[in-house]
Amino acid sequence: MTTDHHPRQTPDLFALSELHGPLLRPGDDAYSDEVTGFNLATPHTPEVVVGATDTDDVVTAMRWAAATGTPVAVQATGHGANFPIDSGLLINTARMTDVHIYPRTRTATVAAGVKWSLLLEASAPHGLATLNGTSTDTGVVGYTLGGGLPLLGRAYGYASDLVRSFQVVTPDGTLHETDADHEPDLFWALRGGKGNVGVVTSLVTELLPLSHILGGGIYCAGEHAEPLLRAYAAWTPTLPPQMCTGFTLLRLPPLPIIPEPPPLSASLERGHPHRGRFWARVAVAWTGDPAEGERLLAPIRAAAPVAFDTVAEMDYRKADEIYQDPQDPIPAREACALLRDLTPQAVDTLLAQAGPAVPDFPLLLVELRHMGGKLADPARVEDAVSGRDAGYLLESVGVPTDPETAAAVEAATTSLYTAMAPYGTGHTMPNLHGRPGDEADRARAWTPEAYDRLRRTKSTYDPANLLRFGHTVPT
Template identity: 70%
Template sequence: MTAAHHLNTPDLFALSEIHGPVLRPGEDGYAEEVTGFNLAALHTPDVVVGATGADDIVTALRWASATGTPVAVQSTGHGANFPIDHGLLISTARMTDVRIDPQERLATVAAGAKWRHVLDAAAPHGLAALCGTSTDAGAVGYTLGGGLPVMGRAYGYATDLVRSFQVATPDGALQECDAAQEPELFWALRGGKGNVGIVTSMTCELLPLPTILGGGIYSPGEHTEALLRAWTDWTRTVPDEMCSAFTLLRLPPIPEIPEPLRGGFWARVAIAWPGDPAEGERLLAPIREAAPVAVDTIEDMPYTALDRIHMEPQDPLPARESCSLLRDLPPEAIAAFLSQVGPEVPDCPLLLVEIRHMGGALSRPARQEDAICARDANYLLEAMGVLAAPPAAEAIEQATTALHTAMSPYGTGRTMINIHGTPGDESDRARAWTPEVYARLRKDKSTYDPANLLRFGHTASPSGV
C-alpha cells in the first residue's frame, strides 16, 4: 500500500493489507485515481482504493461492511454519470488481465479490462467479443448493464454470452456464480448492473468473426428527413444480421474531428454486417440512394477496427447522455423527432442524437433468464451533449427532456441502464426495468446487500427500505 504511512484514521488500518494505492483527498495521485472518462462526474470519495486483484476488492469490501461505508466501483469511467460523494471508491483500472481459451471460444476478463484488451487478445485466434460502439469502455461494467453491442441484432446482448462471474459480495465473500451455481446472483448480475456485488472477473463466449462490413454513410444535415424516412423503411426489410443506427451529428470545429466532417451538421447511417460483403453492399443500395452522400466509410474491416464505425470520442470529456426505448417509428414519431432535433432547429445543443435499430437477436429470449428489460423495443433513442459551460448544461438538459417527452408516446416507458444517464430518484432509476424485474432486484438486494452499501448511482434499494 503506497499511502499506509500517511493515513492517520484508525478505521483505515485494515486497508493496509491492500496491494494497490489507498488514497485520501489531497494526497498525491488521488485526483488521477478518481477521474474517469466522463468528466461531468467529479468524484470526491473519502477513500479511493486502486485494486490490483480480487483480494484487494474483498479486503476493501470487508472494511466497508465493518465500518458501514458506502462503496462505488469504477473501471474506465465511461458510465460515470453521477458524482461519488464521500464513501469508498474502488478503482479496478489496474485489473486488465484477459485469458483466451481458443478451443472453447471463451474469454476470462478481469474487472478493469477494456474491450480493446479483449479484442486484441481474441483476434489472433480469429475470435471476437460482443462489445459496444467504443472499445475503450470497460468490458465488465458494460456487460453488467446488459451490453448493447454494435453487432446486437445479429448476436444478442453481451450478457447473453456470459458463462460465469467471480463476484465479491458486500459481506466480503468471493464466490463463483453461473446458471447452476448461485443462479439468483447470476440472474441479478446480467442486466442488474452493480446492485448485488463487485464482479472481479467474468467468463464469456467469443464469436468466430475476424472481419465485418462496417462504417458510415454521411449526408449533409439538410437531408435529414429523407435519409431518416428511408432508413426507417429499410429497417423493416433487412435481415436480422444487418445492424444499423441513424445519427444526427452537430460537430464542433476542433482538430480532433477529421475533415470534411469538422464543424458540420451531418445525418449518418452507420452499419455493421457480419455476412458476405457483397450482399451487405447490395442491401445498402436504398440508403445510398436516399440522399446525397458526402462521405462513405463503409468497408470490409477487421473486427478489431470496430471503433471506425461510430467514431466515438477518444478523449475524456464532460457529457450528459440519456436514452429511451421505442416500440416503433411511425410517420408521426419521425415528425416529432424532427421537430425537436432536425435541421429546422439550428440551435440544438446536442452533439449526437441517435436511433439504433433493435429487434433481431436483441428481441429473442435469453438462454438463461436475465434482468434485461429491452427485448420488446424495436428502436433505442439516445441523446448526448457536451457540458462545456453552465449555460450549455442547462440548454442540453432542456433539449434532452423535450426530445424524450416528444417521443414518449412511441416508447416502452423504459430505458437501458448503461445509457440511462444521471440516475434520479427511485422511480426514475426503476425505469430501466419492468416492475416485476425491479421488485426481484430489490429482493436480491435485500439478500446480498441488506445494508445498501452499493448505493451510488443506478441502483435499486433493498426491499422494505
C-alpha cells in the same frame, strides 16, 4: 504497497494495510487521477480510494466497508460516471487487466479493469471477436453488467447473453463463483442488473467466430436529414438480423476531441472539416456476405446526396471506425429511451425536436439504434435485461462545457424525451440511461417484474445498501 500519506490517518484505515494497490485520500498526489473517469461532467470526491490490483484487494476493501458501514462505488473506465461519488469508498479496478483466451472453447476469462480493446486484440489472433459496443474503450465488466447493447447486437444478442460465469465479491466481503447452476439469483442480477449486488472481479464470456465485417458510415449533410431518416425508417423493418445499424444526427463542435473522417468524396467541398458541421449518418455493421450487404445498402445510398461513404470490408479490430466515438475524456450528459417502433409520426416528432430546422440545437448527438433480431430473443438463461421488446433505442449526448451550455443541453434533453414519450415502451437501458434520478426514474431501466426481483435480490446480498452509488435500486 502504497499506504495513506496523511498523518491524521484514522485507526479504521489500518484494516486496509494488507492492500497490494494504493490507498488514497483527498489531498494525495495521485487522488485526482484515480477518481477522474471518462465522463468529466461528473466529478468524484470519495473519502477513501482503493486502487485494486487483484481480487484480494477487492475482498479486503469490501470487508472494511462492511465493518465500518461505508458506502462503496466501483469504477474502471468511468464511461458510465453519471452519478457523483461524494463520500464513502471508491474501488478503482483499472489495474486489474488479466485476460486469458481459450480458443478451443471460444471463451475468455476477463478481469474487472479490462477494456474491450484489450480483449479484442487478445481474441483476434485466434479468429475470434467480442460483443463490444460502438467504442472498444469502455470496460468489459461494467458494460456487461448493464446488459451491454453491442455493435453486432442484432446478429448475436446482448453481451450478457454470452456470459458463462462471474467471480464477484458481495458487500459482506464474501467471494462468490456464480453461474446458472450456482446462486442463480446472483447470476441473474449480474446480467443486466448493473452494480446492485456485488463487485465483479472477473467474468467468463463466450467469443464470436468472426474476424471481418462490412462496416462504416454513410454521411449526408444535415440539411438532408429528413429524406435519409424517412428512408431509414422504411428500410430497417426489411433487414435480416445480420445487418446492425444506427441513424445519427451529429452536430460536431470544432474541438480536437472530435475525430476527423477518412478522405472526403469529391461531392463535398474540399477542405471543409468534419468538425464544426452538422451531419446525418447511417452507420452499419454487416456480418454476412459483403456483396449481399452492399446490395442491401442501396436504398440508403439513394435516399439523399452522399457526402462521404466509409462502408468497406474491415478487420473487426477496426470496429471503432464505424461510429467514431470520442476516445478522449469529455463532459457528457447522456439519456436514452426504448421505442416500440419508428412510425411516420415518430419521425416527424424527432425531426421537429432535433432536425435541420431547429436552430442552435445544443446536443452533440441524437441517435437511433435498430433493435430486434437476436436482441429480441429470450436469454438462454434468464437475466435482468429488459429491452428485448423494443424496436429501436433513442440515445442522446450533450457536452456541457459551462453553465450556459449545461442549461441548454438539459432543456433540449428534457424536451426531446418528453416529445418522444408517446412512441416509447416507458423503459430505458441502465448503461445509457444517464443521470439516475429518483426511484421511479431508476426503475425505468427494467420491467416492473425485473425491478421487483432486483430489489429482492439486492436485499439478500446487500441488505445495508452499501452499493448505493450509480444506477442502483433501494433495498
